[in-house]
Amino acid sequence: MSGLLALLDDVAGIAKVAAASVDDVAGQAAKAGAKAAGAVIDDAAVTPKYLHGFSAAREIPIVWRIAKGSFFNKLVILLPIALLLAQFAPWAISPLLMLGGCYLCFEGAEKVVHSFLPHDGHPPEVNPVDSDPAHLEEKKARGAIKTDFILSAEIMTIALSAIPEGHWAFVGVVLALVGIGITVVVYGSVALIVKADDFGLYLAGTDSGVLRAIGKRIVYVMPYFMKVLTIVGTAAMLWVGGSIIIHGLEELGYGALGHWIHDVAVAVGHAVPENITPAVEWSVTALFDGIFGVLLGALLIPVAEYVVQPVIGLFGGAESKADH
16 A cells, blocks of 8 residues: 555656646747747738738638648758757857848848838739639748748747757757747738638628628728738847847857947936836837847848849749748
């Protein structure tokens, strides 16, 4: 009997450890996912444009196809690469993270520049009505999955940098949870966004006056919502990208800018009531990180246009960046 009780006690102890491990994994996944916010919001803002012009019946199947491609990108390609880096080349994580930060700054700055200086250097898109729908859907889905790969690489690298050192299995589970969770959130949100208009039209056609009013309001609001989402996504990219670079510079021994931003944020925080000091300090830091992101991204635009894209083109390159 005493042996059985001892066994049960051991089982209970193991269960407690397992439960704590699950909580730890979930907590680390949430923290790592939060650090990738800029790329996540950008992903949600970018994807709906790939569905423009298709029939309502094809929107959800296309979103699901892109989501499956995103799962493959994160779990089959990027997760093993991330684990190999964590185990055998942890020194490479920070440079790769800074490279991803540069890309975020470039993307954000390019969107800011194009919002003030619209460009028409690219030929107009072919109307889906005038093309083979199956071929066009294939092309759009492939383009979206390629774009997702870049954003997923940023997300997984940012998440990897946020996970404390540990056993490769722990790191792998946390990264897998981040990849799955973010993909579900992003493409679930995309599905809701692209079907919101149809839902609004459905409500607008009902007999209920209240539902009709709600439906009309949804249809009216959605274009503005998409604009706000794009602005928020751009701001988040610049903030996250700038903060990644500044933090990376601090790790390399060039911490003057980061220390200056911290000192300014603290000084401003001391000038406001204590109950809002943390929020103000965070906001000031994010503002300067974003300003740095805009300036760095603006410097990278000509580099990308006159150096990177021509080099990519020499190797059979990729589609025009305009697609993003």
